Amino acid sequence: MSIPGRIEFVEVGPRDGLQNEKLLVSTQDKLALISRALDAGARRIEVTSFVNPTRVPQMADAEAVCAGLPVRDDVTFIGLVMNMRGAERALATGRIDQLGAVAVATDRFAMANQGQTSDESVQAAKSIIALANAEGRTAQCTIAASFGCPFEGEVAQDRVVEMAAALAEAGPVEIALADTIGVGNPAHVAELIARVRDAIAPLPVRVHFHNTRNTGLANVWAAVIAGASIIDASVGGLGGCPFAPGAAGNVPSEDVVYMLERAGIDTGMDLDRLIETSRWLSEIMGRKLPGMVAQSPAFPVAA
Numbered sequence: 001m002s003i004p005g006r007i008e009f010v011e012v013g014p015r016d017g018l019q020n021e022k023l024l025v026s027t028q029d030k031l032a033l034i035s036r037a038l039d040a041g042a043r044r045i046e047v048t049s050f051v052n053p054t055r056v057p058q059m060a061d062a063e064a065v066c067a068g069l070p071v072r073d074d075v076t077f078i079g080l081v082m083n084m085r086g087a088e089r090a091l092a093t094g095r096i097d098q099l100g101a102v103a104v105a106t107d108r109f110a111m112a113n114q115g116q117t118s119d120e121s122v123q124a125a126k127s128i129i130a131l132a133n134a135e136g137r138t139a140q141c142t143i144a145a146s147f148g149c150p151f152e153g154e155v156a157q158d159r160v161v162e163m164a165a166a167l168a169e170a171g172p173v174e175i176a177l178a179d180t181i182g183v184g185n186p187a188h189v190a191e192l193i194a195r196v197r198d199a200i201a202p203l204p205v206r207v208h209f210h211n212t213r214n215t216g217l218a219n220v221w222a223a224v225i226a227g228a229s230i231i232d233a234s235v236g237g238l239g240g241c242p243f244a245p246g247a248a249g250n251v252p253s254e255d256v257v258y259m260l261e262r263a264g265i266d267t268g269m270d271l272d273r274l275i276e277t278s279r280w281l282s283e284i285m286g287r288k289l290p291g292m293v294a295q296s297p298a299f300p301v302a303a
Contacts, residue, residue, distance in 0.1 A: 006265060011037045012239070016080075019240070036273070050086035062090075102125065105144065122166055139171075143167070143175065145180045146160045161199050173204075182213050186215070193207070197227040206232065211248065238281070254293040
């Protein structure tokens with residue numbers, strides 16, 4: 001087993017963490033969450049998504065969030081986009097550094113999520129990546145439902161590998177595999193990550209896990225050992241997908257950082273500040289959040 005010395009951390013709480021919440025979080029509080037994530041060490045943050053506000057009301061203030069972002073040369077602000085219209089909106093803000101495109105591994109989920117077939121989602125993602133590159137920005141692509149689909153069930157690994165190879169041709173900075181509904185297990189994760197890693201090298205593999213069935217952290221570990229070098233996580237473990245029945249929270253940022261740092265893997269993140277942010281966000285949301293480390297006594301105990 002080879003344990004890497006470092007991974008890259010991506011905070012997705014301001015977008016994926018909030019998008020499925022019934023409580024509409026104010027623009028001011030979203031910007032405060034982003035500021036807290038920056039203070040905790042995050043240097044890549046998914047700040048919003050440029051989608052139809054009638055379908056995802058929580059993201060209706062995308063332009064306002066972008067207008068309030070701090071000017072930082074050392075940070076990559078990511079905007080999720082599903083189509084060219086969303087990509088153009090993101091670029092027009094002048095504040096989004098990287099477009100996050102989405103392709104979906106199955107037809108039925110692709111239709112529910114973005115109104116197109118799986119193959120069409122690949123072509124749309126490739127067009128978004130090309131636009132970003134032409135406009136002097138970068139882009140990455142996530143393959144949703146890589147480990148299972150809420151409508152079609154099992155997803156063939158060959159299909160995911162084929163999609164990753166096709167998307168890599170468009171020139172993204174990375175390809176991400178997302179366990180959108182939290183059905184992955186460590187053995188499956190390790191095998192698929194290794195296959196995709198080999199198929200897209202030298203591009204890195206990013207992973208995005210939901211903790212629906214309490215396998216999220218185990219899957220993060222399996223992915224890191226298998227060669228994934230970039231990890232998505234959401235403060236407090238908030239998250240879900242409006243178009244994937246049963247999808248629940250992301251792996252919590254503070255839990256991921258605790259696990260990896262204790263294993264000797266540098267994340268670049270300040271755990272204490274993440275815990276403070278998780279507790280603050282719990283107050284904003286008016287409930288206890290799923291993350292466990294923020295609810296636990298500090299360890300190791302200071303002498």
